[in-house]
Amino acid sequence: MTDSAVLTTFEEHRSTLFGIAYRMLSSVADAEDIVQDAWLKWSALDVDRITQPRAYLARTVTNLSLNKLQSATAQRESYVGPWLPEPLVTAPDAPVAADAGDVVEQAESVSLAMLVVLETLSPLERAVFLLKEVFGFSFAEIGGMLDRSEAAVRQVGSRARSHVQARRPRYDAPAETRRAATEEFLAACLGGDMNRMMELLAPDVTVWSDGGGKIRAALRPLHGPDNVVRWTLGVLARYLPGQLGVHPVNVNGKFGVLITADGVADDVLTAELDENGLISEVRLIRNPDKLRHVTVPEAPTGE
Template sequence: MGVDVTAIFEEQRGRLFGIAYRMLGTVADAEDVVQDAWVRWSQVTAVVEMPGAYLARTVTNLALNRLGSAAVQREWYVGPWLPEPLVTAPDVADEVVEGEALAESVSLAMLVVLETLSPLERAVFVLREVFGYPHAEIALALDRSESAVRQLARRAKSHVQARRPRFGTTPEEQHRVTEEFLAACVGGELGVVMELLAPDVTVWSDGGGRNSAALRPVRGAENVARFLLGVTRKLGSQFMVHPATVNGRPGAVVTFHGLVNTVSSLEVADGRIREVYILRNPDKLQHVRVPGRPG
């Protein structure tokens, strides 16, 4: 090709992973898709005038191929299905979480909504609304007409807006409420936990049949508070809570006897917690490292 194909690919890697992860919701599958894209890219012999667009198209179609089998697997999933978490140290930006708009698009709450879109709608939404690709370029990537892509984009955007209302809150408020909430849970302070929960708060917990978790969403401040404090009590004294950024939102990694046991993420609005996402399926936590801990 007469160019440094490795350098070009590495320059695009973060965006490619971001596309694949938002479409698939699993870190391992997203990494596999990026690796497959690299294999295809390294074998190209013709000159590619727009390598970024070419690679985005390749990753999108590889991800679409995987979504069909993933949907079948999730039909048999035990309890609520949640995406695999992306965990970083507090206030540390990840290559797929840059800025408020991208952080919102990778939040667990948003990824759960994206799960309700058709594969094509999901691809169009990610490419258009998250990464700003023009309709004509998306049409080329998906081998659809531009008018069909515009229709898919409108339908997907309307669907997401209806199910994912935006709440105005500052990062400072999110961190403050999260810190107070985690401290109250660890301390078993039911009253404080209740005060920090919105009346219509909902908890989704994903154990995948591999670890204890609620098989249905838990709703309402009192039910949620008692559920969370009950989980904390069951862990006894051999657990530690490590503040973390989880998919661009304040959250925590919980270790039990030194091993990662749980990852949680919170959605905060108007000084109250509206949604709690708890991941306890060990298959989804294999890649998680405790923030600040070597290795």
């Protein structure tokens, strides 16, 4: 196989490889590094001898990700405050780039809410669940990738699926409903309308804010409308009028908001709604290390 054919074959599977690595590691930067490492391994092989490139490359990326998770897990144990995944941010109406994973087709499996659920699985459970439920590999193929018997990975997969089903979001609001509620809540926040903020929040609302100890964020999840509203207004009071910009974006395949301060990415926010259309969960990513890859749109509202 020529060098160009080797590259072409790899590029055909790049989206899948990024998708596996990102869901395993919840980090755009780490996933990109894993894909690059997989390319270096692939380019050094006699690939004419490989009959199933997709499975071979998936095995490579999965095992590289499992190795990476060992150090990532240790880092998260000492993380300051709530930990949230590194967001995958795209323009609201733009097609997802090839190296951004299959976000459009598998939006639910890559949502922030689902990635948080996947974090509660063991690394092996996460690998088996993703390879089977998201990427469609058989248990026999997964056993070969992970050097385990088909029966063993089938058992792991069943346990992981039950765990995810018990913890995944109970309700997935329609896209337009989610967008309207999120935008109305942000408008009330920026306008200092405490009463309207309270009306839009579910009684059991929870907010997670991830600052990583590098920027102001709540060190524990906030529960209840009163706590959420007071904390939010306290944070906003630190900014000057006109300093903040609000940009509608897609965050991991669902509507979200990028908030900028003086034109620089400051927060990425997503909200989940309950069956009554009230905001039940908010995830706010503020850690600047997790926003370094985020491109700020040219035409925000609110600046």
